[in-house]
Amino acid sequence: MVKRPARRSRWSRAFLYVFLTFMALVWLVPVVSAIYAAFRPYAETQKYGIFSLPKALTLQNFKDAWTQGNMTHTFRNTMFIVIPSIVLILFFSSTMAFAVSRFSWRFNVALLLLFTAGNLLPAQVIFQPLFQMFKATPWPDLLSDTDTGSLLGTKIAVIIVHVAFQTGFCTFVLSNYMKTIPKELGEAALVDGASVSRQFFQIIMPLCRPVLAALATLEFTWLYNDFFWAVVLLNQGDERPITSSIANLGGQFFSNDNLIAAASMIVAMPTLIVYLALQRQFIGGLTLGANKG
Amino acid sequence: MGCSCQRSTSHGFNIVSRRGLIIGTAAVAGAGLLAACGSDDKDSGSTTPATDAAGADTTAAAGTDTTAAPSGDAVTVGINEAAGSVAYDGAKAGLDATGVPYTGNFVDHNSFQDNITSYLQQPDDVFTWFAGYRMRFFAEKGLAGDISSVWDNLPDFTEGFKTAATGNDGKQYLVPTSYYPWAVHYRKSLFEEKGYTVPTNKDELLALAAQMQADGLVPFAYANDGKWPVQGTFDILNMRLNGYQFHVDLLAGKEDWTGDKVKAVFALWTDLLPFHQENPNGRTWQEAATALESKEAGMYYLGTFVSSNSTDQEYLDDLDFFNFPELDPAIGADALDAPIDGFMMAASPKNEDGAKAMLTAIGGLDFITAANAVNPSAVPANSKFDSSVFTPIQKKSAELVGAAKNIAQFLDRDTSPDFVSNVISDAFANFHADPSTIDSILDDIETQKSQYL
Known part of the structure; x- marks a missing residue:
């Protein structure tokens, strides 16, 4: 009687391992073959196929991808867009979350709903009106590196869109987290004479560091990977972020897949680094605010 | 409260231990940002990206460009x-x-x-x-x-x-x-080796395709990744069966996609599919071109850019093309996509x-x-x-195009771009996934056409 369930669980365990190994392999095949292809010259894979044994392994694709994709330049563009966006998103959403979670006010829920609902609109649906709004908004050329005379075509427009779009989600996560911080902390501060802004900056914000780090990781990955807004709002190839570098390497008819694989590896690197650096916060952050504790 | 404090302390500890890394990353990123401000504002407005792009060759x-820029x-x-x-x-x-x-x-x-x-x-x-x-x-x-x-x-x-x-x-x-024209590409050496001749009408084309199949070759290399390459095949079948003017009128929205003329094109296309590589939707034209290069396939109907797939000079010298043969003597073979x-x-x-x-x-x-x-x-x-x-x-x-009476541009250039990207591309891909559904596919095209044309 004791043995039977043990045997059964051993079998189910074995099955689980076989299943997991199989799934892991299935998921790894595309990634590994892309990495493998990235190290091989195009002429070779073209002739012998992607899964053939290597005749020559080279870093040339990475070098070419970097230079032909103009990645020094596009990476700078990406950082110009992503970093201010994240700073603004986290600032706006934490102030908003602070207001709706720490103070009881009639429109708390309505406001929170409004902010979250903004996330549900697909970008493709509202890009036309946004496009026209940016086009109609005058913007001095001195404040941008283009000469369009309007916000359209400037990286600032992309930053604005990102901030507007992401603030809702971050507000939602942050407010849920802030609700878990005991009310007594705020009350004690109030008794000691701390103003609202002091409560925010010196009590609540330090306690929110884990969730802020988690959000920063997520947002970095999302904004870094954005291609849609960059292409729609930035007409000049010069202004576009690193995601366009991969697109640049595909020709009208002919595309060197090995080169593109190498470019994808390079482009994926920074998100991986950010993720690894903030991994613990990221995983901790996922469950933050999942329950009120 | 105790519980909550504990949690935040433990997270606080994590932050401290990783602070160095975070600050370091931020500093690097910040430096990049500063550099971006510095160079972008000065350069990009006035010169081409060539200055930033890799450049020995540019x-x-x-x-x-630099001499040109100051003129303003x-x-x-x-x-x-x-x-x-x-x-x-x-x-x-x-x-x-x-x-x-x-x-x-x-x-x-x-x-x-x-x-x-x-x-x-x-x-x-x-x-x-x-x-x-x-x-x-x-x-x-x-x-x-x-x-x-x-x-x-x-x-x-x-x-x-x-x-x-x-x-x-x-x-x-x-x-x-x-x-650049679209034509049937082939390898001269393969045709010599097997004794094939360039077909000039439908019967010769079908006989050649059957012969190739008997010889263990795929007659036509075929691909549709990106959903545009087979539009070329549709164009040429349509122009050979129904003529150039019908091509223009059909794509201008003046002809019926569910009519007999279009159905005839798809009927012939369905008959010809067994002579093509299977499942084209997932194949890039480069892979199809490789089949031609490696002599797995005998012919490939594509634009002359097919040669850009290879750097092997021996193959490029061996590569040749001929005009797609006439399918209906009354229509002839004097129209093509270029x-x-x-x-x-x-x-x-x-x-x-x-x-x-x-x-x-x-x-x-x-x-x-x-x-x-x-x-x-x-x-x-x-x-x-x-x-x-x-x-x-x-x-x-130049000779091929010079000899043609009518030059079409290509399906997606001869009609509304949105019509092609939203309707035709998917319709043709679906046709290749299951040719038997062509009637309902054509009904769909005809219903949706009015939104674009």
């Missing part, structure tokens, strides 16, 4: 090729040879095309585009500038090219640069004089000679171009 070009009235030119391709190098060499000061905006081909309607809201003075419905469509919407005055100074183009550059209102909107590329002007360019000067220069010999020296893949449209420098493929292309 240094000469970058030099020209450089023409802005939008090019649908990004650094790193031969097409980019060719376009750049051509533009440099015009001597007109310009600032290039180089964007990769596919996103330039997908984004063209947004692009035209804020275009460069001069930009690359295609002849055909796609050109006339933008001209009619007032999104392209009238360049009839430029055409007064373009003596080198034949009447056919002028017609191709003319909008519905009779004015010119495009300066053509080059074109898309024309060119340049247009923005509806209201910032620098109109410069734009017109640039377009006149693009229509001149210096531009095309310099561009062709770098990128001889298509055939120059300029009739004064020195044909003695043609590559064998260019020479044959």
